[in-house]
Amino acid sequence: MTDHNDHLQEARETVEIAYELNKVLNSGLDRESLSILMNLIELGVNPEALAACVKEIQKESNSILHSDSNTDTSQINNKF
Numbered sequence: 910m911t912d913h914n915d916h917l918q919e920a921r922e923t924v925e926i927a928y929e930l931n932k933v934l935n936s937g938l939d940r941e942s943l944s945i946l947m948n949l950i951e952l953g954v955n956p957e958a959l960a961a962c963v964k965e966i967q968k969e970s971n972s973i974l975h976s977d978s979n980t981d982t983s984q985i986n987n988k989f
Contacts, residue, residue, distance in 0.1 A: 923947070937967060 924944050931938050938946070946963065950956050 938963075 924940060924947065927947060928938075928940050928943055931943055946959060949959060
């Protein structure tokens, strides 16, 4: 049981260190997302391919948010 607890503590510390680096690099990932990405890498997912996917998702998300903020109420009202 102690080994399991030690492993969990090490995993938490690793995620916390990675999260601090993430903040310094302004990557925009939350702890949960970062933990999921780290688990995927541990399972053998190519880190470079995963990074490219994350960048593309962030780019699309920002594009959608930006286009939504430029939509005025007349455009919204015309849709209904």
